[in-house]
Amino acid sequence: MPRLGNALVCRPRLLTTLDRDDGDRATLVCAPSGFGKTALLAHWVRTGPGPGSTAWVNLDRDDNDPRRLWSAVLAAFRACPAVPPGALDELDPPVSPAIAFVADLADVLDALPVRVTLVLHDVHELVVPAALRGLEALVAARPAGVRLILCSRLDPPLAQGGPRSAGWEEEIRAAQLRFSPDETDAVLCRSGLRLTRAQTRAVHACTNGWPTGVWLTSLVLRNGTDPEPFLARFAGDDHPMADFLVGEALAALPDSDREFLSAISVGDAVSTGLAARLSGRADAGVLLDRLARTTGTVTRLPTGDYRVVPLLATYLPGYRSPRRSRAADPPGRAVHRQGAEADALDRAAHGGDDLLLAELIRRFTGELLVNGHHDALRRALSHLGPHVVAGAPWLALCCALTHVEAGEAATHADLHQATRLWPARPGPHLSILRSAAELFTAATDANLAASPTPISRQHGERDTPEWTALALAIAGGGRLFVDADPGAGDAALRQALRLATQHGFGYLEMQCRALLGAGAGLAGDYPAMTTSAGLAVAVAAAKGWERSPWSSASRWMLAYAALLRAAPGEARWHASEALRCGGPVLRPRVEFALRVVRGAALFDLGMRHRGLQEMRHARANLGAIRLTGEQAGALAVLEHRAAVALGHTAAADAVVDWLTERVGPSGEVLLMRAWAALSAGREGQARSLVGPLLDGSAPAVQPPTVIEALLVESAAGVSAGEMSTARHALRTALSTGATLDIVRPFAMAEPRARELLGQDLRHGRSAEPFALRALAAGRRVRPPTARLTETEVQVLARLPSALSVAQISEALCLPAEEVRAHVRAVYRKLGASSRRTAVSAAFERGLLN
Numbered sequence: 001m002p003r004l005g006n007a008l009v010c011r012p013r014l015l016t017t018l019d020r021d022d023g024d025r026a027t028l029v030c031a032p033s034g035f036g037k038t039a040l041l042a043h044w045v046r047t048g049p050g051p052g053s054t055a056w057v058n059l060d061r062d063d064n065d066p067r068r069l070w071s072a073v074l075a076a077f078r079a080c081p082a083v084p085p086g087a088l089d090e091l092d093p094p095v096s097p098a099i100a101f102v103a104d105l106a107d108v109l110d111a112l113p114v115r116v117t118l119v120l121h122d123v124h125e126l127v128v129p130a131a132l133r134g135l136e137a138l139v140a141a142r143p144a145g146v147r148l149i150l151c152s153r154l155d156p157p158l159a160q161g162g163p164r165s166a167g168w169e170e171e172i173r174a175a176q177l178r179f180s181p182d183e184t185d186a187v188l189c190r191s192g193l194r195l196t197r198a199q200t201r202a203v204h205a206c207t208n209g210w211p212t213g214v215w216l217t218s219l220v221l222r223n224g225t226d227p228e229p230f231l232a233r234f235a236g237d238d239h240p241m242a243d244f245l246v247g248e249a250l251a252a253l254p255d256s257d258r259e260f261l262s263a264i265s266v267g268d269a270v271s272t273g274l275a276a277r278l279s280g281r282a283d284a285g286v287l288l289d290r291l292a293r294t295t296g297t298v299t300r301l302p303t304g305d306y307r308v309v310p311l312l313a314t315y316l317p318g319y320r321s322p323r324r325s326r327a328a329d330p331p332g333r334a335v336h337r338q339g340a341e342a343d344a345l346d347r348a349a350h351g352g353d354d355l356l357l358a359e360l361i362r363r364f365t366g367e368l369l370v371n372g373h374h375d376a377l378r379r380a381l382s383h384l385g386p387h388v389v390a391g392a393p394w395l396a397l398c399c400a401l402t403h404v405e406a407g408e409a410a411t412h413a414d415l416h417q418a419t420r421l422w423p424a425r426p427g428p429h430l431s432i433l434r435s436a437a438e439l440f441t442a443a444t445d446a447n448l449a450a451s452p453t454p455i456s457r458q459h460g461e462r463d464t465p466e467w468t469a470l471a472l473a474i475a476g477g478g479r480l481f482v483d484a485d486p487g488a489g490d491a492a493l494r495q496a497l498r499l500a501t502q503h504g505f506g507y508l509e510m511q512c513r514a515l516l517g518a519g520a521g522l523a524g525d526y527p528a529m530t531t532s533a534g535l536a537v538a539v540a541a542a543k544g545w546e547r548s549p550w551s552s553a554s555r556w557m558l559a560y561a562a563l564l565r566a567a568p569g570e571a572r573w574h575a576s577e578a579l580r581c582g583g584p585v586l587r588p589r590v591e592f593a594l595r596v597v598r599g600a601a602l603f604d605l606g607m608r609h610r611g612l613q614e615m616r617h618a619r620a621n622l623g624a625i626r627l628t629g630e631q632a633g634a635l636a637v638l639e640h641r642a643a644v645a646l647g648h649t650a651a652a653d654a655v656v657d658w659l660t661e662r663v664g665p666s667g668e669v670l671l672m673r674a675w676a677a678l679s680a681g682r683e684g685q686a687r688s689l690v691g692p693l694l695d696g697s698a699p700a701v702q703p704p705t706v707i708e709a710l711l712v713e714s715a716a717g718v719s720a721g722e723m724s725t726a727r728h729a730l731r732t733a734l735s736t737g738a739t740l741d742i743v744r745p746f747a748m749a750e751p752r753a754r755e756l757l758g759q760d761l762r763h764g765r766s767a768e769p770f771a772l773r774a775l776a777a778g779r780r781v782r783p784p785t786a787r788l789t790e791t792e793v794q795v796l797a798r799l800p801s802a803l804s805v806a807q808i809s810e811a812l813c814l815p816a817e818e819v820r821a822h823v824r825a826v827y828r829k830l831g832a833s834s835r836r837t838a839v840s841a842a843f844e845r846g847l848l849n
């Protein structure tokens with residue numbers, strides 16, 4: 001919890017508002033920076049509910065990771081003396097989504113012996129949908145044991161129809177947070193100033209009661225500035241208030257103090273040791289303490305570190321011209337030299353100068369994109385507001401790219417807006433930005449039918465490294481979509497990759513490797529796809545980008561390649577990791593592909609019905625979303641093979657009809673019909689169906705299809721007694737499989753083909769290592785699950801929702817204690833310790849759809 005300054009003024013009217021707690025809805029304290037929100041809440045906690053019954057969470061940009069966010073919330077509750085020790089021990093922070101976790105948390109909080117206050121400070125830092133949906137669930141849950149207070153610079157963007165529609169229990173906004181004339185007088189008096197009544201009123205009128213404006217005025221006057229001339233200049237100055245006051249405040253400081261503050265204003269906080277190294281002053285600790293006590297230009301944090309007041313830190317790097325509000329680029333340049341473009345945007349946003357912020361966005365777009373600072377870009381665009389963003393194609397395209405990384409559908413609206421405003425003669429960077437938005441939207445959406453606007457490799461020539469690398473990546477990646485030629489863009493992508501690794505553009509490196517993997521997969525080079533995708537995932541893991549759609553797409557490539565290698569455990573792990581980490585950023589095509597591959601892996605591991613069920617549900621959830629022939633064919637054959645193996649004729653026929661409707665009579669459709677015929681004992685019909693695949697008159701869209709067709713030919717040949725034909729087909733299949741590292745078709749082949757392979761190995765006809773791998777590929781069986789009673793099944797079905805125990809009790813017409821007993825029984829049988837882990841185990845064992 002923040003410390004209170006010596007000049008704090010008691011504000012009874014606002015404390016009374018916070019004291020009102022008549023309902024179960026949240027309280028919102030919302031105003032721009034500098035309005036005293038933090039000081040008010042810290043004062044209220046100390047004088048009202050008390051620190052002993054308050055859990056305070058300071059949010060920052062890293063809390064957009066749901067696991068980090070809810071870990072911080074749990075830590076705050078556990079540190080609160082009013083929460084009994086061990087009350088939260090059964091809760092583990094979720095990854096995504098957080099709905100079940102919030103329901104578990106609400107159940108625990110409802111049982112607390114006293115009502116606890118939870119303060120979520122700086123909620124505006126939450127911009128990623130996964131974090132916001134978790135917050136929305138907490139607000140909607142309204143746990144009776146908690147008073148929830150949100151403190152934010154912006155209105156929390158909770159979903160329409162959710163908690164916002166019901167309103168907040170109390171709201172404190174900028175109008176209420178402004179100082180009254182009497183409060184302005186009290187602040188000036190607490191600062192040691194003795195002004196006349198007229199001078200105090202003049203300060204209030206010039207600052208309009210803005211708390212930070214009043215504090216800055218006191219800072220200027222405490223340094224010996226004559227009040228009358230200063231107030232005359234203040235009243236007649238037409239620059240923004242912050243520009244004028246900060247300039248006056250810095251001008252009143254000794255040069256040595258200004259230089260010291262400028263040297264240490266490089267981040268959120270500095271220790272005395274770091275301040276000494278940055279400034280070169282051995283007395284940095286003494287100086288920090290003096291500035292904190294006498295000027296208030298720095299504040300001492302509970303950790304013992306110090307922080308320059310954010311508004312001053314915004315201006316310090318460009319102090320040479322402190323009043324240049326519209327052309328104040330020195331802060332941007334100073335931070336850029338330090339390689340901290342994200343900090344430059346945050347400082348400009350805190351300074352309140354929208355024109356400067358928009359200029360910094362344009363200046364730093366390239367660096368932000370190639371280094372993965374999309375959250376900083378998103379925060380800056382959010383500060384500008386939708387009307388400003390929608391009026392400039394550059395900003396609209398930046399907005400589109402942030403939506404791409406968040407997996408949001410608003411991308412297409414932003415692209416449309418940028419196209420509508422497109423200038424007659426766009427500059428090269430704007431053209432690169434549009435192609436990047438279109439290409440990255442298509443790539444993360446797995447929309448191989450898209451046609452991004454092409455650009456040539458020359459767009460980035462003689463440019464800065466980040467724009468050159470972007471241009472090369474887009475030119476190369478575009479060839480995958482526009483020309484459907486995986487090899488054509490390989491050289492440009494590899495050149496972009498070299499630049500990215502040379503200059504440390506980590507995010508662009510991940511994107512290039514993912515695009516190279518996609519190109520290799522389209523070309524049927526699965527070993528190369530595995531290598532590129534594996535390196536992309538490694539970059540994502542090293543940089544903390546596991547939730548990026550590029551990481552998810554690369555995980556799918558690894559999962560599909562592992563499935564083809566007959567490594568279902570590895571395939572299942574990669575697909576599950578992508579689904580777990582990707583969460584809400586997954587686009588429908590990618591989620592469909594991941595679920596189908598995971599279902600096929602489950603089938604191969606022995607969980608056959610559950611695997612088929614997951615594949616069927618994935619296809620049903622896809623709806624009418626279009627797929628290319630490659631995508632639809634590759635995934636349809638996985639589901640069809642499982643349905644045929646289980647004897648589900650109707651389900652198998654449905655897959656054939658689905659694929660035929662989408663891509664027509666493709667080679668994969670012929671293969672699936674051949675499988676059905678072979679399963680029904682119609683070997684001759686099966687051979688006739690795969691004939692066009694083998695002679696090339698009906699080309700396959702996926703390399704595994706040819707191997708599967710050869711194995712059908714081999715099995716049918718054995719049945720017909722044509723052993724020479726059967727062996728030739730088997731050997732051709734083995735040769736192709738060894739080249740592409742595809743083993744699964746042999747593991748799934750008809751017993752007749754596998755028996756022939758075993759005979760050849762025993763008689764020394766096929767001694768190559770790949771033949772041994774093909775024969776050895778097997779399946780595993782899942783462990784048994786304790787049987788649930790009918791009531792336990794009904795309780796389990798409601799655990800994935802946000803319903804509390806009381807609500808489940810009402811829905812099932814059972815006493816709450818009986819429901820709790822059933823919940824404990826479900827936990828015991830599933831080996832779970834919480835609602836979230838029980839739901840996970842139930843999905844794992846096929847007990848929930």
